[in-house]
Amino acid sequence: MAHAVDHAPAHDDAHGHHEQSFFMTYLWSTDHKMIAKQYMFTGMFMALIGGFFAYAFRMQNAFPGMHVPGFGMVTPSDYNMLVTNHGTIMIFWVAMPVLVAAFGNFLIPLMVGCDDMVFPKLNRLSYQIFLLSAIVLIAGFFVPGGGFGGAWTAYPPLSAVGNYNLTPAGSTFWVLAVALEFVAFLLGGINFITTSMNSRAPGMKLYDIPIVVWTIVIASILFMCSVGPLIAGAIMLLFDQNLGTGFFNPAMGGDPVLWQHLFWFFGHPEVYVVLLPTLGMVAEIICVFARKKLFAYQTVLYTMFGTGILSFTVWAHHQFISGIDPRMANVFTITTLLISVPIAEMLFVYIATLYKGSITLSTPMLWALGFIATFLIGGVTGIYLGTAGSDVYFHDTYFVLAHFHYTFFPIAIIGTFAGVTHWFPKMFGRMLDETLGKLHFWLTIIPFNCIFIPLFFLGLWGEHRRIYSYELFDELWKYQGIRQFATVSLLVMLAAQVIFIFNFFKSLRSGAIASPNPYNANTLEWQCPSPPPHGNFAELPTVYRGPYEYSHPDRKEDFWPQNSPA
Amino acid sequence: MDIFNFTRLPALSSFATPIDDVIGWVTVMVGFWFILTEAVFFYFIFKYRKQNSPRAAYITGEEPELFRWISRPHAAVLVFDVFIVVIGVRVWLDVKQTLPPEPVPHVRVIAQQWAWTFVHPGPDAQLGTDDDIKSVDDLHIQTNQKYIWELEAKDVLHSFSVPAMRLKQDAVPGRVIKGWMDANAAGVYEIQCVEICGIGHGLMPGKLYVEDAAQHAAWMQAHTPTARIAAN
Numbered sequence: 001m002a003h004a005v006d007h008a009p010a011h012d013d014a015h016g017h018h019e020q021s022f023f024m025t026y027l028w029s030t031d032h033k034m035i036a037k038q039y040m041f042t043g044m045f046m047a048l049i050g051g052f053f054a055y056a057f058r059m060q061n062a063f064p065g066m067h068v069p070g071f072g073m074v075t076p077s078d079y080n081m082l083v084t085n086h087g088t089i090m091i092f093w094v095a096m097p098v099l100v101a102a103f104g105n106f107l108i109p110l111m112v113g114c115d116d117m118v119f120p121k122l123n124r125l126s127y128q129i130f131l132l133s134a135i136v137l138i139a140g141f142f143v144p145g146g147g148f149g150g151a152w153t154a155y156p157p158l159s160a161v162g163n164y165n166l167t168p169a170g171s172t173f174w175v176l177a178v179a180l181e182f183v184a185f186l187l188g189g190i191n192f193i194t195t196s197m198n199s200r201a202p203g204m205k206l207y208d209i210p211i212v213v214w215t216i217v218i219a220s221i222l223f224m225c226s227v228g229p230l231i232a233g234a235i236m237l238l239f240d241q242n243l244g245t246g247f248f249n250p251a252m253g254g255d256p257v258l259w260q261h262l263f264w265f266f267g268h269p270e271v272y273v274v275l276l277p278t279l280g281m282v283a284e285i286i287c288v289f290a291r292k293k294l295f296a297y298q299t300v301l302y303t304m305f306g307t308g309i310l311s312f313t314v315w316a317h318h319q320f321i322s323g324i325d326p327r328m329a330n331v332f333t334i335t336t337l338l339i340s341v342p343i344a345e346m347l348f349v350y351i352a353t354l355y356k357g358s359i360t361l362s363t364p365m366l367w368a369l370g371f372i373a374t375f376l377i378g379g380v381t382g383i384y385l386g387t388a389g390s391d392v393y394f395h396d397t398y399f400v401l402a403h404f405h406y407t408f409f410p411i412a413i414i415g416t417f418a419g420v421t422h423w424f425p426k427m428f429g430r431m432l433d434e435t436l437g438k439l440h441f442w443l444t445i446i447p448f449n450c451i452f453i454p455l456f457f458l459g460l461w462g463e464h465r466r467i468y469s470y471e472l473f474d475e476l477w478k479y480q481g482i483r484q485f486a487t488v489s490l491l492v493m494l495a496a497q498v499i500f501i502f503n504f505f506k507s508l509r510s511g512a513i514a515s516p517n518p519y520n521a522n523t524l525e526w527q528c529p530s531p532p533p534h535g536n537f538a539e540l541p542t543v544y545r546g547p548y549e550y551s552h553p554d555r556k557e558d559f560w561p562q563n564s565p566a
Numbered sequence: 567m568d569i570f571n572f573t574r575l576p577a578l579s580s581f582a583t584p585i586d587d588v589i590g591w592v593t594v595m596v597g598f599w600f601i602l603t604e605a606v607f608f609y610f611i612f613k614y615r616k617q618n619s620p621r622a623a624y625i626t627g628e629e630p631e632l633f634r635w636i637s638r639p640h641a642a643v644l645v646f647d648v649f650i651v652v653i654g655v656r657v658w659l660d661v662k663q664t665l666p667p668e669p670v671p672h673v674r675v676i677a678q679q680w681a682w683t684f685v686h687p688g689p690d691a692q693l694g695t696d697d698d699i700k701s702v703d704d705l706h707i708q709t710n711q712k713y714i715w716e717l718e719a720k721d722v723l724h725s726f727s728v729p730a731m732r733l734k735q736d737a738v739p740g741r742v743i744k745g746w747m748d749a750n751a752a753g754v755y756e757i758q759c760v761e762i763c764g765i766g767h768g769l770m771p772g773k774l775y776v777e778d779a780a781q782h783a784a785w786m787q788a789h790t791p792t793a794r795i796a797a798n
Contacts, residue, residue: 076765151762157739158722164679164764250740256723257738290614296627296636321725323738326662330655337647344643347603348636349627354610356623361615369611376603380596387650389588389657393573393732396725396760461574462729464760468768475575475729475756551622558621 030120031534035127036106037427040420042134043098047413049138050089051494057082062480062487064469076468077166080149083466085141087152088174092181093134095274095412100185100223101130103277103419104192104216106427110525110532111210113201113541113563118194126187133180140173148174151466153263156248156256160240172241179234182227189220201524201563203543207301208562210523210547211294214301215280219273222308226269233262257323264315271407272311276304278415279346282368285422286350288521289365290357291558293548295349303349307342314339320388321395329388336386343379347372358551358558362519363437367418370445371410378406381456399459402452409448417444417500424507425514429531432511436503443496450489454482520559523547527563578749578776579731584657586732591653595646666712666746673705675717677724677737680766682757689786697790703772708782709752717743725761728774736761749776 029035052070059066060074068074074082105123109116117123141147148170150159159175162168196209196217236247237259246252248259287294294300313335320329350372359365381403384390394400417440424432463476470476470483517526528537541563549560568583570590577583613619627633672693674685684705688697693716699706707713717726719737727734733747749755757772777785 076768080762080765080767149765155723155761158762158764161722164722166765250738255740291622293624293626295625296633299627299633299636321662321734322723322736323741323743326658329658329662333654333658334651337651340647341640341644344599345636345640348639351603351607351610352627352632352636354607354614356619356625357610357614358616358619358622359611359614361611369607372607373604376600380600383596383650384589384592387588387592387654389654389661390585390592392658392661392734393585393589393729395734396727460572462756462758464727464758466762466767470768472769472771473756473758551624553624 028124030116030124032105032109032117032120032123033427033532035123036102038127039097039105039130040102042131043094043102046089046093046134050086050094051497053082053086053089054490055494057086058487058490060468062484064471077146077149079468080466081141081147081167081170084149084151085147088137088178090408090412091152091270091274092178093137095408096181096185097130098416099274099277099412100216100219101126101188103281104188106423107525108192108195108213108216109199110426110528110536111213111523112196112199112204113524113537113543114195114199115535115537115540117191118199119191122187123191126184126191129180129187130184133177133184136173136180137177140170140177143169143173146170154237156237156240156259160237160248162241168241172238175234175238175241179231182231185223186227189224192220193217201541201543207298208543208546211283211297211300212277212280215276215304218304218308219276222269222311223273226266226312229262230266233259257319260319260322261315264318267318268315269311272308275407275411278371278411279304281415281419281422282350282371284523285364285368285418286353287548287550288519289360289362290354291550292353292357293550295352297546297548300346300349303342303345307339310335310339310342317386317391320391333386333388337383340379340383347376347379363432363434363441364418364422366438366441367414367421370441371414371418374406374414374445374448375410378403378410381406394459396465397459398455398463398465401465402455402459405452425518426525426530426532428508429514430507430511431514431518432507433503436499440496440499440503443499444493447489447493447496451486451493454486458482520557522549522559522561524562527561573729575730576751578751578755579733580748580750581657581661582732584660588654588657592650595650599643599646662745665714665744670712670714672714672716673707675715675726676720677718677726677759678720679722679764680769682770682772686786688790697792699786699789699791704775705757705772706775706777706782706785707749709749709776709778712746712748714744714746717745722763723761724759724763727758727760728755729758730755734760752776752778752781
């Protein structure tokens with residue numbers, strides 16, 4: 001088996017090799033790069049479903065009762081199912097697999113300079129469980145009663161009792177899929193942490209590790225420490241749904257609010273689980289395209305650890321008005337506002353890295369800078385929600401929705417595009433088309449802002465979330481034109497993704513051949529062939545310096561690879 | 567004074583303006599940081615383009631004279647945070663942690679899939695007596711009178727929200743959650759359920775009728791069970 005995957009360097013020549021079946025190469029591989037691509041393509045496929053769902057419910061929201069092309073009539077039950085699974089898919093089946101699993105798998109062994117993950121078979125199992133979880137989730141859309149529609153947060157008793165949610169089978173599939181997905185990422189996380197710590201190239205000290213590797217390690221640690229309570233909660237919910245237990249049923253001595261604690265104890269660190277890998281990728285890209293050393297590497301690193309630890313103390317800011325003891329809100333207001341300090345610091349550091357740089361606005365750099373510009377909006381609007389005194393008004397309005405789309409969209413979508421456009425030459429050995437790439441950037445980032453800036457105002461004006469149609473609400477129905485503007489912007493943004501898909505597959509076939517180090521970058525992944533063969537490096541590298549020695553005064557070239565002896 | 571009311575809604579309750587003020591001050595403070603940060607960010611991108619700046623400087627970020635450009639704003643953010651915590655917590659204490667001194671009339675608010683039931687205290691201003699007035703989806707209160715509401719849910723989570731009052735509280739099955747409200751202007755306002763509660767979540771608009779003392783008394787007289795029995 002190990003022999004069979006020895007020759008899986010690239011798509012093109014794998015087909016012709018007589019020993020390799022399609023199955024062994026693409027579905028049963030233990031090569032970290034192939035597993036990364038499996039995660040990436042699965043995640044992107046799920047993103048298409050999640051995007052389609054957003055299209056369908058936004059059309060209903062803007063034009064109630066219309067026959068949505070490609071979907072049909074959206075019933076209230078469909079609407080709830082669509083918003084629920086849009087959120088679930090985008091966070092658990094897009095952000096997690098692409099940012100953590102795909103980039104973690106692809107980058108960690110290449111950037112620390114080793115041949116593969118420490119536990120390749122565990123890695124393969126991780127993807128297989130993930131794939132199973134995606135299949136279970138999708139299967140849940142087609143069971144009698146339809147897919148689960150109790151919101152991605154799945155608060156019981158609605159999620160626990162079939163008579164209340166009217167999707168008894170769909171809700172069971174949903175919980176099962178989420179639980180399986182967590183198992184997959186637990187297995188993956190073990191690999192990321194172990195490989196980064198134990199397989200570093202000779203000479204690579206802890207402060208020589210590229211920041212993106214650190215961020216994926218910290219994200220994996222956060223995930224491992226936070227997911228336990230939610231897996232326990234998911235099992236309790238499965239029992240409540242199917243075995244008649246009453247963990248969340250007050251009539252049987254349970255408590256519905258318990259689920260909220262378990263969910264958000266995981267759910268808030270989860271934000272940082274997906275944020276950190278993107279922050280790491282953005283750091284790498286900014287350093288390469290500003291030709292600058294990362295500003296205050298050690299400060300960045302400790303700030304990220306600090307953010308991670310602090311992220312465990314803020315969860316109840318999701319529950320200010322959920323019926324928890326109101327005194328708790330004061331504690332969680334303080335911890336939540338405290339977390340603005342490290343996040344602000346990281347953005348300051350990134351901006352400081354641009355200072356006296358030599359900036360090339362390539363496509364990956366545009367995405368990285370676009371991340372900073374938009375994520376900042378998500379960050380500052382979080383202050384309104386972390387402060388209990390103003391959250392009373394904003395809770396469960398479109399303001400919240402716009403806020404977290406200004407965090408998750410930059411994290412998951414902009415971050416993915418930044419990473420894919422930056423490492424595409426390394427992944428596939430060919431260059432992406434820059435003109436199409438920039439066109440795609442502008443046609444994504446402008447409509448994105450046109451979708452969500454108006455939604456902040458709708459929230460400010462009192463619009464509450466997850467409503468099928470606002471016709472019954474006199475104070476809100478008058479804003480229908482704004483909803484339509486947001487929906488039309490969404491249509492433009494979704495259409496623009498065709499440019500990316502076209503560019504991706506066109507460049508895969510006929511893009512310019514990439515050299516090993518097309519950007520003159522320092523980190524180790526650029527010091528092996530593009531794409532790297534199985535085993536990655538012809539000769540395992542030795543590391544002599546940190547990852548960001550760009551524009552060093554002693555050097556004529558403006559870069560200094562980590563493995564270059566002098 | 568309600569210079570910070572960005573909601574396009576009246577500031578109906580006595581805590582509406584304090585909440586608007588928190589929103590306003592947060593806007594001032596995060597607006598300052600947002601504009602400053604974006605301005606520096608775009609200025610750097612413009613100033614240090616490759617054509618203006620062919621070779622980057624070598625800066626580690628550990629130089630004290632440069633690092634303080636990070637550490638000082640970072641300390642300033644902390645000061646702003648403390649200010650926001652103070653104003654936010656002060657309002658929270660008023661809105662959620664204190665109840666008006668008794669005696670004030672109580673109103674029972676019962677949420678279920680997919681309707682609101684309101685139990686008004688009736689002319690005797692006491693809940694649990696024969697003259698209690700029950701209504702579905704319509705809540706009647708008197709202007710400038712503080713009420714304590716007792717919020718219950720029959721089936722799943724719901725959330726009782728009156729945007730014009732800036733009032734919001736989840737209803738949890740198995741619990742009775744108390745809070746207060748008042749209204750300074752007569753009129754009809756909207757009540758929303760803001761916690762997803764199943765396929766009829768969008769079908770729970772209630773109406774809040776705020777009436778002056780005379781109108782409210784007349785409404786009570788016309789709707790008490792004793793009055794209805796007499797009419798029959």
